[in-house]
Amino acid sequence: xxxxxxxxxxxxxxxxxxxxxxxxxxxxxxxxxxxxxxxxxxxxxxxxxxxxxxxxxxxxxxxxxxxxxxxxxxxxxxxxxxxxxxxxxxxxxxxxxxxxxxxxxxxxxxxxxxxxxxxxxxxxxxxxxxxxxxxxxxxxxxxxxxxxxxxxxxxxxxxxxxxxxxxxxxxxxxxxxxxxxxxx
Amino acid sequence: xxxxxxxxxxxxxxxxxxxxxxxxxxxxxxxxxxxxxxxxxxxxxxxxxxxxxxxxxxxxxxxxxxxxxxxxxxxxxxxxxxxxxxxxxxxxxxxxxxxxxxxxxxxxxxxxxxxxxxxxxxxxxxxxxxxxxxxxxxxxxxxxxxxxxxxxxxxxxxxxxxxxxxxxxxxxxxxxxxxxxxxx
DNA sequence: ACCTGAACACCGTTCAAGT
DNA sequence: ACCTGAACACCGTTCAAGT
Numbered sequence: 001x002x003x004x005x006x007x008x009x010x011x012x013x014x015x016x017x018x019x020x021x022x023x024x025x026x027x028x029x030x031x032x033x034x035x036x037x038x039x040x041x042x043x044x045x046x047x048x049x050x051x052x053x054x055x056x057x058x059x060x061x062x063x064x065x066x067x068x069x070x071x072x073x074x075x076x077x078x079x080x081x082x083x084x085x086x087x088x089x090x091x092x093x094x095x096x097x098x099x100x101x102x103x104x105x106x107x108x109x110x111x112x113x114x115x116x117x118x119x120x121x122x123x124x125x126x127x128x129x130x131x132x133x134x135x136x137x138x139x140x141x142x143x144x145x146x147x148x149x150x151x152x153x154x155x156x157x158x159x160x161x162x163x164x165x166x167x168x169x170x171x172x173x174x175x176x177x178x179x180x181x182x183x184x
Numbered sequence: 185x186x187x188x189x190x191x192x193x194x195x196x197x198x199x200x201x202x203x204x205x206x207x208x209x210x211x212x213x214x215x216x217x218x219x220x221x222x223x224x225x226x227x228x229x230x231x232x233x234x235x236x237x238x239x240x241x242x243x244x245x246x247x248x249x250x251x252x253x254x255x256x257x258x259x260x261x262x263x264x265x266x267x268x269x270x271x272x273x274x275x276x277x278x279x280x281x282x283x284x285x286x287x288x289x290x291x292x293x294x295x296x297x298x299x300x301x302x303x304x305x306x307x308x309x310x311x312x313x314x315x316x317x318x319x320x321x322x323x324x325x326x327x328x329x330x331x332x333x334x335x336x337x338x339x340x341x342x343x344x345x346x347x348x349x350x351x352x353x354x355x356x357x358x359x360x361x362x363x364x365x366x367x368x
Numbered sequence: 369a370c371c372t373g374a375a376c377a378c379c380g381t382t383c384a385a386g387t
Numbered sequence: 388a389c390c391t392g393a394a395c396a397c398c399g400t401t402c403a404a405g406t
Contacts, residue, residue, distance in 0.1 A: 002389055026380060038382075039390050047380065095283075098328055133326070134350045138318065141325030144282055166318045173357025186370055210399060222401075223371050231399065 003033060008043045012054050013090070021092035048101050055096050056104025061086045063109060072121035072178075073171055079114055080139050080167055087143045094144040111136065122179040131174045138170050187217060192227045196238050197274070205276035232285050239280050240288025245270045247293060256305035256362075257355055263298055264323050264351055271327045278328040295320065306363040315358045322354050 011033050016024050026047055030037040044050040062082045067075055087093035100107070114132035123131060146159060153159070195217050200208050210231055214221040228234040246266045251259055271277035284291070298316035307315060330343055337343070 025378085027378085035389095036391055037380080038392085041381070041383095042389060098325075099279075099332065103333075130346060130350050131353065133346070134322065134353050137325030137329065137350070138322045138354075139325070140328070141282075141321030141323070142317070144324070144328075145321065148283065149287075162314060162317070166314050166321070169315065169318050169357040169361055170322075170354060171357070172360050173353040173355070176356050176360075177353055209397085211397085219370095220372055221399080222373085225400070225402095226370060 003035060003039070003043065005043045008033065008040060008050070009053055009057060012050060013057065016054065016096070017091050019091075021096055051096065052100045052102050052104055055100040056106045058086060058090055058093055058097060059104060059110055060106040061089075063106070063113065067113070072117050073175065075117045076114065076135065076171055076174070077167060079110070079117070080135055081163075083110070083136075083139045084143045084163060088147060092147070094140065094147045098140050098144060118174075118178075123177070127177055131177065134170060134174065138167070142166065187219060187223070187227065189227050192217065192224060192234070193237055193241060196234060197241065200238065200280070201275050203275075205280055235280065236284045236286050236288055239284040240290045242270060242274055242277055242281060243288060243294055244290040245273075247290070247297065251297070256301050257359065259301045260298065260319065260355055260358070261351060263294070263301070264319055265347075267294070267320075267323045268327045268347060272331060276331070278324065278331045282324050282328060302358075302362075307361070311361055315361065318354060318358065322351070326350065 008029070012024065012029055015029055015032055019028070026037045026040055030040055033039075040047075040050070044053070062079070065082075067078060070078070087097055090096070111132055114135060115128040118128035118131050119125070142163060146153075146163075154162075192213070196208065196213055199213055199216055203212070210221045210224055214224055217223075224231075224234070228237065246263070249266075251262060254262070271281055274280070295316055298319060299312040302312035302315050303309070326347060330337075330347075338346075
């Protein structure tokens with residue numbers, strides 16, 4: 001039974017979690033799939049395209065669960081917590097997610113759920129885009145740093161607490177830019 | 185005249201700006217310095233250590249000018265603008281700066297000038313650390329994204345405007361967590 | 369003290385040729 | 388349609404040996 005595109009992606013995700021992004025090489029992946037490295041180029045045009053697909057797949061995990069109904073601030077916070085949790089759930093997840101070359105559709109969908117929520121709170125189109133950008137920049141920057149220097153660091157519970165408080169600061173700043181008493 | 189450590193670092197910074205982080209290889213750098221690749225290992229124990237030193241050097245540029253006297257919010261904004269401007273001034277600057285392995289002293293100094301400013305505004309030790317972390321996470325996340333996908337993107341002036349507005353949102357959120365009418 | 373020469377164990381990618 | 392075999396042009400790193 002020949003390899004399918006999705007088999008390659010599955011193998012890449014498993015290999016990522018086992019060995020990390022730096023050791024995720026085409027030759028190692030080929031070995032795991034029982035194939036020679038060149039064979040991967042039948043399924044993906046380049047390693048970069050494969051990594052983009054992998055980033056898209058991980059980002060997609062952030063939106064599998066439906067968003068629990070809450071006020072807009074609660075929805076924003078939930079989306080941000082999911083982003084961090086999902087990146088932390090995969091080895092080098094943050095580095096992979098911030099380094100795609102072509103925007104994966106899942107990334108656009110995630111960003112869209114942020115702007116949807118912000119518009120439902122009465123934000124203008126412009127402010128929704130700016131606020132969504134603030135949130136993704138903050139979450140990506142936070143998680144990247146956290147995951148990169150995880151070694152000599154605080155226990156998970158303390159990092160969770162810091163993230164929660166810092167996210168509150170950011171969401172507070174966004175609230176000040178929305179109409180008082182959001183429309184939803 | 186033999187190579188000094190600082191010559192290696194100078195050459196690495198020039199090469200970074202010319203070819204970018206992915207093409208900054210030990211062999212290319214050695215070529216430019218008129219030496220064989222192995223010779224670099226007399227000056228730095230590894231490529232990773234050299235890149236850390238390079239990141240430290242770039243971060244150091246953020247603090248060369250003395251901070252103009254202003255209110256705390258103005259100082260925070262100036263520090264954040266400097267961080268972004270400095271990263272954008274070097275090819276792949278953001279990616280390099282967020283990827284150090286050992287914290288460069290300059291990074292600690294930069295973070296310290298954020299927390300100093302926040303404490304001067306009456307923040308508790310804890311809140312100063314959290315707020316400084318919010319700012320660096322946001323600026324790093326923003327600039328990383330901006331620099332990575334600069335190709336099909338907005339002109340610099342529009343990116344500057346977006347950064348300014350988004351930074352205002354973040355600083356606004358921080359203000360809400362400080363005592364009213366900051367002590368300085 | 370500082371560097372060369374040469375090797376080791378890898379990379380991503382291409383492509384004719386096989387089945 | 389899917390893959391092999393083999394090559395090409397590279398990597399970072401080590402280390403005896405040179406000066």
